[in-house]
Amino acid sequence: MVAKNLGAKLAETVLGHGDQDRATHTDISNPDREGGQYADLSGEKMKAMVWMAKNDMRIVEASKPTLVDDHDVIVRVTGSTVCGSDVHLMHGVVVQVEKGDILGHEFCSIVDTVGPAVSHLKVGERVVNSFVVSCGECSFCKQNLTTACERTNASTVQEMLYGSRTGGIFGYSHFTGGYAGGQAEYVRVPIGEQSLLKLPGSVPDEKGLYLSDVLPTSYHSVSDTGVYEGDCVAIWGLGPMGLMACFWAFRKGAKRVIDIDKNWRTEYAKSKIPGLETINFSGGEYVKSWTHRVELSLSLEQDISEMVNECIMSTRKFGRVGIIADYTGYWKELLQLVESGQVDPTIMLTHRITMDDIAKSYYAQEKQSNGLVKCYVETRFSAPRAEGTQELTSL
Numbered sequence: 001m002v003a004k005n006l007g008a009k010l011a012e013t014v015l016g017h018g019d020q021d022r023a024t025h026t027d028i029s030n031p032d033r034e035g036g037q038y039a040d041l042s043g044e045k046m047k048a049m050v051w052m053a054k055n056d057m058r059i060v061e062a063s064k065p066t067l068v069d070d071h072d073v074i075v076r077v078t079g080s081t082v083c084g085s086d087v088h089l090m091h092g093v094v095v096q097v098e099k100g101d102i103l104g105h106e107f108c109s110i111v112d113t114v115g116p117a118v119s120h121l122k123v124g125e126r127v128v129n130s131f132v133v134s135c136g137e138c139s140f141c142k143q144n145l146t147t148a149c150e151r152t153n154a155s156t157v158q159e160m161l162y163g164s165r166t167g168g169i170f171g172y173s174h175f176t177g178g179y180a181g182g183q184a185e186y187v188r189v190p191i192g193e194q195s196l197l198k199l200p201g202s203v204p205d206e207k208g209l210y211l212s213d214v215l216p217t218s219y220h221s222v223s224d225t226g227v228y229e230g231d232c233v234a235i236w237g238l239g240p241m242g243l244m245a246c247f248w249a250f251r252k253g254a255k256r257v258i259d260i261d262k263n264w265r266t267e268y269a270k271s272k273i274p275g276l277e278t279i280n281f282s283g284g285e286y287v288k289s290w291t292h293r294v295e296l297s298l299s300l301e302q303d304i305s306e307m308v309n310e311c312i313m314s315t316r317k318f319g320r321v322g323i324i325a326d327y328t329g330y331w332k333e334l335l336q337l338v339e340s341g342q343v344d345p346t347i348m349l350t351h352r353i354t355m356d357d358i359a360k361s362y363y364a365q366e367k368q369s370n371g372l373v374k375c376y377v378e379t380r381f382s383a384p385r386a387e388g389t390q391e392l393t394s395l
Protein backbone atom coordinates (compact mmCIF):
# COMPACT_ATOMS: atom_id res chain seq x y z
CA MET A 1 0.00 0.00 0.00
CA VAL A 2 2.76 2.39 0.92
CA ALA A 3 4.36 1.70 -2.45
CA LYS A 4 1.07 2.29 -4.23
CA ASN A 5 0.53 5.61 -2.47
CA LEU A 6 4.08 6.75 -3.13
CA GLY A 7 3.60 5.79 -6.76
CA ALA A 8 0.47 7.93 -6.97
CA LYS A 9 2.30 10.85 -5.38
CA LEU A 10 5.18 10.46 -7.81
CA ALA A 11 2.77 10.29 -10.75
CA GLU A 12 1.11 13.52 -9.61
CA THR A 13 4.51 15.18 -9.28
CA VAL A 14 5.62 14.07 -12.72
CA LEU A 15 2.33 14.78 -14.48
CA GLY A 16 1.64 17.98 -12.57
CA HIS A 17 -1.71 19.07 -11.27
CA GLY A 18 -4.67 19.28 -13.63
CA ASP A 19 -4.67 22.34 -15.85
CA GLN A 20 -8.41 22.70 -15.47
CA ASP A 21 -10.00 26.06 -14.80
CA ARG A 22 -10.12 25.58 -11.05
CA ALA A 23 -12.89 27.33 -9.17
CA THR A 24 -11.00 27.35 -5.89
CA HIS A 25 -7.63 26.62 -4.30
CA THR A 26 -7.37 22.83 -3.93
CA ASP A 27 -5.02 20.64 -1.88
CA ILE A 28 -5.07 22.58 1.39
CA SER A 29 -5.71 19.48 3.46
CA ASN A 30 -4.42 21.06 6.68
CA PRO A 31 -4.04 24.79 7.41
CA ASP A 32 -0.51 24.10 8.67
CA ARG A 33 0.71 22.82 5.29
CA GLU A 34 3.23 24.82 3.33
CA GLY A 35 4.62 26.72 6.29
CA GLY A 36 1.26 27.51 7.81
CA GLN A 37 0.26 30.02 5.14
CA TYR A 38 -3.37 28.87 5.37
CA ALA A 39 -3.58 29.36 9.15
CA ASP A 40 -5.65 32.13 10.70
CA LEU A 41 -3.53 35.09 11.80
CA SER A 42 -5.13 34.99 15.26
CA GLY A 43 -3.00 31.95 16.01
CA GLU A 44 -6.06 30.11 17.37
CA LYS A 45 -5.65 26.35 17.52
CA MET A 46 -8.21 23.59 17.04
CA LYS A 47 -8.56 19.86 17.47
CA ALA A 48 -8.51 17.88 14.24
CA MET A 49 -8.51 14.24 13.23
CA VAL A 50 -5.63 13.47 10.88
CA TRP A 51 -4.41 10.50 8.89
CA MET A 52 -0.87 9.66 9.95
CA ALA A 53 -0.36 6.28 8.30
CA LYS A 54 -2.36 3.18 7.46
CA ASN A 55 -4.46 2.30 10.54
CA ASP A 56 -3.00 5.26 12.43
CA MET A 57 -5.55 8.03 12.93
CA ARG A 58 -4.96 10.71 15.54
CA ILE A 59 -6.47 13.80 17.08
CA VAL A 60 -3.88 16.56 16.86
CA GLU A 61 -3.69 20.29 17.43
CA ALA A 62 -3.87 22.24 14.18
CA SER A 63 -4.27 25.90 13.32
CA LYS A 64 -7.66 27.43 12.67
CA PRO A 65 -7.99 27.82 8.88
CA THR A 66 -8.14 31.21 7.24
CA LEU A 67 -10.07 32.49 4.22
CA VAL A 68 -8.15 31.72 1.04
CA ASP A 69 -10.58 32.69 -1.75
CA ASP A 70 -13.20 35.42 -1.79
CA HIS A 71 -16.08 32.94 -1.84
CA ASP A 72 -14.73 30.93 1.13
CA VAL A 73 -16.58 30.53 4.40
CA ILE A 74 -14.94 29.47 7.67
CA VAL A 75 -17.32 27.49 9.90
CA ARG A 76 -17.24 26.39 13.54
CA VAL A 77 -18.17 22.72 13.58
CA THR A 78 -21.01 21.85 15.97
CA GLY A 79 -21.47 18.23 14.89
CA SER A 80 -19.39 15.77 12.94
CA THR A 81 -19.46 12.05 12.27
CA VAL A 82 -17.58 9.14 10.74
CA CYS A 83 -18.71 7.66 7.43
CA GLY A 84 -18.27 4.05 6.35
CA SER A 85 -16.14 5.33 3.48
CA ASP A 86 -13.77 6.96 6.01
CA VAL A 87 -12.81 3.43 7.04
CA HIS A 88 -11.41 2.92 3.52
CA LEU A 89 -9.12 5.90 4.18
CA MET A 90 -8.01 4.36 7.45
CA HIS A 91 -7.11 1.16 5.62
CA GLY A 92 -5.01 3.20 3.23
CA VAL A 93 -6.78 1.89 0.14
CA VAL A 94 -7.54 5.38 -1.15
CA VAL A 95 -4.52 6.64 -3.05
CA GLN A 96 -3.12 10.13 -2.47
CA VAL A 97 -3.99 10.34 1.22
CA GLU A 98 -1.08 12.09 2.90
CA LYS A 99 0.26 12.28 6.43
CA GLY A 100 -1.44 15.15 8.26
CA ASP A 101 -4.54 15.30 6.04
CA ILE A 102 -7.60 16.34 8.11
CA LEU A 103 -10.45 13.90 7.46
CA GLY A 104 -14.25 14.00 7.63
CA HIS A 105 -16.76 14.97 4.96
CA GLU A 106 -19.99 15.26 6.97
CA PHE A 107 -20.46 18.16 9.39
CA CYS A 108 -22.91 20.77 10.58
CA SER A 109 -21.69 24.09 11.81
CA ILE A 110 -22.09 27.79 12.48
CA VAL A 111 -20.79 30.40 10.04
CA ASP A 112 -17.72 31.99 11.65
CA THR A 113 -16.23 34.20 8.90
CA VAL A 114 -17.25 34.93 5.31
CA GLY A 115 -15.19 36.02 2.33
CA PRO A 116 -15.97 39.29 0.52
CA ALA A 117 -17.82 37.50 -2.33
CA VAL A 118 -20.28 35.81 0.05
CA SER A 119 -23.60 37.62 0.35
CA HIS A 120 -26.25 35.00 1.16
CA LEU A 121 -24.65 33.57 4.27
CA LYS A 122 -24.24 35.57 7.45
CA VAL A 123 -21.96 35.07 10.44
CA GLY A 124 -23.80 33.10 13.13
CA GLU A 125 -26.12 31.17 10.79
CA ARG A 126 -26.46 27.40 11.27
CA VAL A 127 -25.55 25.34 8.21
CA VAL A 128 -24.82 21.81 7.03
CA ASN A 129 -22.23 21.04 4.36
CA SER A 130 -22.55 19.00 1.22
CA PHE A 131 -19.78 16.37 1.34
CA VAL A 132 -18.87 17.44 -2.18
CA VAL A 133 -17.09 20.68 -3.06
CA SER A 134 -18.66 21.97 -6.27
CA CYS A 135 -18.44 25.14 -8.33
CA GLY A 136 -22.12 25.63 -9.14
CA GLU A 137 -21.26 26.84 -12.64
CA CYS A 138 -19.89 24.00 -14.81
CA SER A 139 -22.16 21.97 -17.08
CA PHE A 140 -22.55 19.20 -14.47
CA CYS A 141 -23.28 21.58 -11.60
CA LYS A 142 -25.90 23.33 -13.75
CA GLN A 143 -27.73 19.98 -13.98
CA ASN A 144 -27.35 19.57 -10.20
CA LEU A 145 -24.89 16.69 -10.78
CA THR A 146 -22.48 18.28 -8.34
CA THR A 147 -20.43 15.16 -7.57
CA ALA A 148 -19.22 15.31 -11.18
CA CYS A 149 -18.13 18.97 -10.88
CA GLU A 150 -15.35 19.71 -13.35
CA ARG A 151 -13.63 22.51 -11.46
CA THR A 152 -12.88 21.46 -7.89
CA ASN A 153 -10.47 18.52 -8.13
CA ALA A 154 -7.01 18.79 -9.65
CA SER A 155 -5.92 15.16 -9.22
CA THR A 156 -4.16 14.06 -12.38
CA VAL A 157 -3.93 10.56 -10.93
CA GLN A 158 -7.71 10.31 -10.78
CA GLU A 159 -8.00 11.47 -14.36
CA MET A 160 -5.42 8.90 -15.40
CA LEU A 161 -7.23 6.08 -13.60
CA TYR A 162 -10.86 7.01 -14.35
CA GLY A 163 -10.54 8.95 -17.59
CA SER A 164 -12.08 12.02 -15.93
CA ARG A 165 -12.32 13.59 -12.48
CA THR A 166 -15.05 13.68 -9.88
CA GLY A 167 -15.75 16.85 -7.95
CA GLY A 168 -13.79 17.55 -4.78
CA ILE A 169 -14.75 15.92 -1.49
CA PHE A 170 -14.01 17.30 1.97
CA GLY A 171 -11.48 15.31 3.99
CA TYR A 172 -11.01 12.56 1.47
CA SER A 173 -7.40 12.67 0.21
CA HIS A 174 -5.78 14.51 -2.67
CA PHE A 175 -7.45 12.04 -5.01
CA THR A 176 -10.60 14.13 -4.49
CA GLY A 177 -9.18 17.63 -4.25
CA GLY A 178 -7.20 17.56 -1.00
CA TYR A 179 -9.64 19.59 1.09
CA ALA A 180 -9.33 19.68 4.88
CA GLY A 181 -12.31 17.88 6.43
CA GLY A 182 -14.90 18.29 9.14
CA GLN A 183 -13.59 16.00 11.86
CA ALA A 184 -12.20 19.23 13.22
CA GLU A 185 -13.38 22.28 15.14
CA TYR A 186 -13.11 24.65 12.17
CA VAL A 187 -13.31 24.05 8.42
CA ARG A 188 -12.58 26.19 5.39
CA VAL A 189 -15.57 25.71 3.08
CA PRO A 190 -14.70 26.77 -0.48
CA ILE A 191 -17.53 28.28 -2.54
CA GLY A 192 -19.53 28.42 0.69
CA GLU A 193 -22.83 29.46 -0.84
CA GLN A 194 -22.79 26.38 -3.03
CA SER A 195 -21.47 23.93 -0.43
CA LEU A 196 -23.56 24.94 2.61
CA LEU A 197 -27.29 24.67 3.28
CA LYS A 198 -28.96 26.75 5.99
CA LEU A 199 -30.68 24.80 8.75
CA PRO A 200 -33.96 26.13 10.15
CA GLY A 201 -34.26 26.47 13.92
CA SER A 202 -36.73 23.58 14.05
CA VAL A 203 -34.13 21.09 12.76
CA PRO A 204 -31.54 20.25 15.44
CA ASP A 205 -27.96 19.45 14.47
CA GLU A 206 -28.53 15.80 15.38
CA LYS A 207 -30.89 15.58 12.39
CA GLY A 208 -29.52 18.25 10.05
CA LEU A 209 -26.01 16.75 10.06
CA TYR A 210 -27.12 13.76 8.02
CA LEU A 211 -28.13 15.93 5.05
CA SER A 212 -24.37 16.03 4.37
CA ASP A 213 -24.32 12.58 2.86
CA VAL A 214 -26.37 9.68 4.28
CA LEU A 215 -29.85 11.03 3.57
CA PRO A 216 -29.30 12.22 0.00
CA THR A 217 -27.03 9.31 -0.96
CA SER A 218 -29.42 6.63 0.37
CA TYR A 219 -32.40 8.42 -1.18
CA HIS A 220 -30.56 8.64 -4.49
CA SER A 221 -29.85 4.90 -4.48
CA VAL A 222 -33.55 4.09 -4.12
CA SER A 223 -34.84 6.71 -6.49
CA ASP A 224 -32.21 6.16 -9.18
CA THR A 225 -32.52 2.36 -9.14
CA GLY A 226 -36.27 2.83 -9.32
CA VAL A 227 -38.51 1.48 -6.57
CA TYR A 228 -42.21 1.52 -7.40
CA GLU A 229 -45.51 0.74 -5.71
CA GLY A 230 -45.76 -2.96 -4.87
CA ASP A 231 -42.09 -3.79 -5.53
CA CYS A 232 -40.15 -6.37 -3.56
CA VAL A 233 -36.78 -4.85 -2.66
CA ALA A 234 -33.64 -6.51 -1.29
CA ILE A 235 -30.84 -4.43 0.19
CA TRP A 236 -27.37 -5.77 1.00
CA GLY A 237 -25.87 -4.41 4.22
CA LEU A 238 -27.30 -2.56 7.20
CA GLY A 239 -24.92 0.26 7.85
CA PRO A 240 -26.41 3.75 7.95
CA MET A 241 -26.84 3.80 4.15
CA GLY A 242 -28.54 0.40 4.02
CA LEU A 243 -30.80 1.26 6.93
CA MET A 244 -31.96 4.52 5.35
CA ALA A 245 -32.32 2.86 1.93
CA CYS A 246 -34.76 0.40 3.58
CA PHE A 247 -36.71 3.36 4.92
CA TRP A 248 -36.87 5.07 1.52
CA ALA A 249 -37.86 1.84 -0.24
CA PHE A 250 -40.95 1.53 1.98
CA ARG A 251 -41.69 5.20 1.48
CA LYS A 252 -41.61 4.69 -2.31
CA GLY A 253 -44.30 2.03 -1.93
CA ALA A 254 -42.36 -1.24 -1.78
CA LYS A 255 -44.55 -4.13 -0.63
CA ARG A 256 -41.65 -6.06 0.90
CA VAL A 257 -38.19 -4.84 1.91
CA ILE A 258 -35.66 -7.51 2.80
CA ASP A 259 -32.20 -6.69 4.10
CA ILE A 260 -29.26 -9.07 4.17
CA ASP A 261 -26.65 -8.71 6.89
CA LYS A 262 -24.99 -11.00 9.36
CA ASN A 263 -25.05 -9.72 12.92
CA TRP A 264 -26.87 -7.64 15.57
CA ARG A 265 -27.64 -5.00 12.98
CA THR A 266 -30.57 -7.05 11.64
CA GLU A 267 -32.40 -6.85 14.99
CA TYR A 268 -31.52 -3.18 15.36
CA ALA A 269 -32.90 -2.38 11.90
CA LYS A 270 -36.14 -4.29 12.52
CA SER A 271 -36.66 -2.31 15.74
CA LYS A 272 -36.36 0.95 13.78
CA ILE A 273 -38.21 0.10 10.56
CA PRO A 274 -41.53 -1.69 11.12
CA GLY A 275 -42.26 -4.37 8.52
CA LEU A 276 -38.61 -4.83 7.52
CA GLU A 277 -37.61 -8.44 6.88
CA THR A 278 -34.01 -9.51 7.31
CA ILE A 279 -31.89 -12.46 6.29
CA ASN A 280 -29.01 -13.22 8.62
CA PHE A 281 -26.31 -13.95 6.06
CA SER A 282 -23.08 -12.26 4.98
CA GLY A 283 -24.45 -9.26 3.16
CA GLY A 284 -22.48 -6.11 2.52
CA GLU A 285 -18.73 -5.88 2.31
CA TYR A 286 -17.63 -9.27 3.54
CA VAL A 287 -14.98 -11.30 1.81
CA LYS A 288 -16.22 -14.63 0.55
CA SER A 289 -13.51 -16.05 -1.68
CA TRP A 290 -9.86 -16.73 -0.89
CA THR A 291 -8.75 -14.84 -4.01
CA HIS A 292 -10.53 -11.78 -2.79
CA ARG A 293 -9.07 -12.19 0.66
CA VAL A 294 -5.59 -12.16 -0.89
CA GLU A 295 -6.43 -9.11 -3.02
CA LEU A 296 -7.69 -7.23 0.02
CA SER A 297 -4.72 -8.15 2.16
CA LEU A 298 -2.43 -6.79 -0.55
CA SER A 299 -4.57 -3.65 -0.88
CA LEU A 300 -5.18 -4.50 -4.52
CA GLU A 301 -8.91 -4.32 -4.13
CA GLN A 302 -11.47 -2.88 -1.74
CA ASP A 303 -14.95 -3.46 -3.07
CA ILE A 304 -16.55 -6.85 -2.98
CA SER A 305 -17.51 -8.19 -6.39
CA GLU A 306 -19.21 -11.27 -4.88
CA MET A 307 -21.87 -8.99 -3.48
CA VAL A 308 -22.70 -7.58 -6.92
CA ASN A 309 -22.95 -11.14 -8.28
CA GLU A 310 -25.37 -12.02 -5.48
CA CYS A 311 -27.50 -8.95 -6.24
CA ILE A 312 -27.72 -9.85 -9.93
CA MET A 313 -28.46 -13.54 -9.28
CA SER A 314 -31.21 -12.65 -6.79
CA THR A 315 -33.03 -10.23 -9.08
CA ARG A 316 -36.05 -11.34 -11.09
CA LYS A 317 -36.18 -10.95 -14.86
CA PHE A 318 -36.72 -7.29 -15.73
CA GLY A 319 -35.83 -6.39 -12.17
CA ARG A 320 -33.38 -3.60 -11.40
CA VAL A 321 -30.02 -3.61 -9.63
CA GLY A 322 -28.54 -0.44 -8.18
CA ILE A 323 -25.10 0.15 -6.72
CA ILE A 324 -25.00 2.98 -4.25
CA ALA A 325 -23.00 6.07 -5.19
CA ASP A 326 -22.55 9.38 -3.44
CA TYR A 327 -24.90 12.13 -4.42
CA THR A 328 -26.29 15.22 -2.71
CA GLY A 329 -28.69 16.67 -5.27
CA TYR A 330 -31.83 16.07 -3.23
CA TRP A 331 -30.79 17.81 -0.05
CA LYS A 332 -33.21 20.75 -0.22
CA GLU A 333 -36.30 18.55 -0.63
CA LEU A 334 -34.98 16.15 2.00
CA LEU A 335 -34.55 19.03 4.44
CA GLN A 336 -38.28 19.68 4.06
CA LEU A 337 -39.02 16.03 4.86
CA VAL A 338 -36.82 16.24 7.96
CA GLU A 339 -38.44 19.51 9.00
CA SER A 340 -41.96 18.15 8.63
CA GLY A 341 -41.06 14.97 10.51
CA GLN A 342 -41.65 12.64 7.55
CA VAL A 343 -38.16 11.24 7.95
CA ASP A 344 -36.28 10.96 11.21
CA PRO A 345 -32.55 10.49 10.57
CA THR A 346 -31.95 9.76 14.24
CA ILE A 347 -33.12 6.17 13.64
CA MET A 348 -29.52 5.42 12.66
CA LEU A 349 -27.95 7.49 15.44
CA THR A 350 -26.68 5.20 18.22
CA HIS A 351 -23.83 7.12 19.90
CA ARG A 352 -22.92 10.66 20.89
CA ILE A 353 -19.18 10.96 21.44
CA THR A 354 -16.50 13.61 21.84
CA MET A 355 -13.77 14.28 19.31
CA ASP A 356 -11.30 12.34 21.44
CA ASP A 357 -13.22 9.15 20.60
CA ILE A 358 -13.34 9.60 16.82
CA ALA A 359 -10.52 7.14 16.13
CA LYS A 360 -12.29 4.51 18.25
CA SER A 361 -15.39 5.09 16.16
CA TYR A 362 -13.41 4.20 13.02
CA TYR A 363 -12.37 0.91 14.61
CA ALA A 364 -15.88 0.15 15.91
CA GLN A 365 -17.36 0.78 12.47
CA GLU A 366 -14.73 -1.41 10.88
CA LYS A 367 -15.56 -4.28 13.23
CA GLN A 368 -19.30 -3.52 13.42
CA SER A 369 -18.94 -3.62 17.19
CA ASN A 370 -20.19 -1.69 20.23
CA GLY A 371 -23.68 -1.49 18.73
CA LEU A 372 -22.48 1.45 16.66
CA VAL A 373 -24.46 2.34 13.55
CA LYS A 374 -23.83 6.09 13.27
CA CYS A 375 -22.24 8.49 15.71
CA TYR A 376 -22.75 12.16 16.42
CA VAL A 377 -19.45 13.79 17.35
CA GLU A 378 -19.86 16.86 19.53
CA THR A 379 -17.30 19.64 19.73
CA ARG A 380 -16.70 22.56 22.09
CA PHE A 381 -19.11 24.54 19.86
CA SER A 382 -22.03 22.09 20.03
CA ALA A 383 -25.43 23.10 21.35
CA PRO A 384 -26.83 21.06 24.25
CA ARG A 385 -28.04 17.61 23.17
CA ALA A 386 -31.42 17.69 21.39
CA GLU A 387 -34.27 16.06 23.27
CA GLY A 388 -34.71 12.37 22.53
CA THR A 389 -31.17 11.85 21.23
CA GLN A 390 -28.38 9.87 22.88
CA GLU A 391 -26.53 10.98 26.00
CA LEU A 392 -22.80 11.51 25.66
CA THR A 393 -20.94 8.23 25.95
CA SER A 394 -17.42 6.92 25.46
CA LEU A 395 -16.41 4.10 23.16
Ligand SMILES: [Zn+2]
Nearest residue numbers: 083085106213
Ligand atom coordinates in the same frame (compact mmCIF):
# COMPACT_ATOMS: atom_id res chain seq x y z
ZN1 LIG B 1 -20.11 9.89 4.01
Ligand SMILES: [Zn+2]
Nearest residue numbers: 135138141149
Ligand atom coordinates in the same frame (compact mmCIF):
# COMPACT_ATOMS: atom_id res chain seq x y z
ZN1 LIG C 1 -19.05 22.44 -11.13
